[in-house]
Amino acid sequence: MNELEARRLLLADPRRLSPELKAAVEGSTRLAAFRDELMRTDEEMGRMLTANDVPEGLAERIVLRARYRDRSRWGLALAASLVAVAIAAPWYFGPRAVDVERAMIAHVDHEVAELQDNIGIEPAVLRASVAALGVDVRDAGYRIRHLANCIVDGREGRHFTVDGPNGVVSFLVLPAQGRSEAPELLREGSTRGVFMKRAGVTIGAFAQEGADRAQLERLMHQVFA
């Protein structure tokens, strides 16, 4: 592969490299510098694109509109109010801390597609994305399969999956305070999860049945600095 062709392919996608392109980049300092420059610009773009606030309650409004579109506007407004009250009530009156971790594991258990996804994400992209929540991620050497911004419990977190030593492991970083002490291993469906708190965020590590608490905690400490 000549340099011109390698540059053209890097410009199309600097993150996903074919074996041939990878070899070309590793064999040329000019190509490596070119790719670094593209990656830096992409990281800036990624930060910028995810920096805009999402209108509060938008997902709930969309769900209501899709389901009840033919009903009257008054009916829709009433339903929206009821949903808003239903969402707000546990926030004000419920046992908030336990709910956060329960919501996190329920999200992961439900997101079957995210465990299947395997597009491959560069560690630098993951680091930049999670850094927006004030959390550092180490490159522990595990292949990153998937990364998404997910709304859990009304808050936008980062959900990513890696190929761990014993199978696919999901991590969820959510800007919410969980329980003050580390909870026992939580179970939801076939998913198992452990959690830890950082300033302003709760981090969960999840795997399918068979994973034990020690394995998940070890992975969590490997991945989060």
Next chain:
Amino acid sequence: MTPFIGRSTSHFDHVVRAYTAELFRFALWLARDRHRAEDILQEALTRAWRNWGHVKDEAARRAWLYTIVRNEFYRDARKGARSEEAMDDEMLAQVADERDFTRGLELRQIMERLPAGFLEPLVLQNLAGFSCEEVAQVLGVSVGATMTRMSRARAALRDMLREPDSRSAVATKGALQ
């Protein structure tokens, strides 16, 4: 491949909650107006709900949703002359990296000047993390054409970041393509 889920309300609710944020941001970059982006997204996902069972492979669900949002944007754009507002100062101030704030603003301003043909693939790859194959699916063009567009878009962005004078020329050239 994940199992076919069909038209289940709980699955729809779950997917909407999972992807609303990123789809809203995609719509916002297309429409450049928050209210219009919200309208587009609401309409797009209502259409998606009507055709929910058409997607047989759950792994393709996300790209399918992006396609519907994009189609809805162009349908809405054809409806009439809606004025496009530039993103306001408050939104500009949300550029996350304070260490390089000026460059962040510059990048945003340059991206706003890019023609849709260049902007769309860049946003799809950097916001959604899509591969060229997935971007091609959303745009409804071949993978080769997507790679060419992506390549030209990044080259144009690079030129514009280096040489401010080339900005209007690139935007005009891209708009004509």
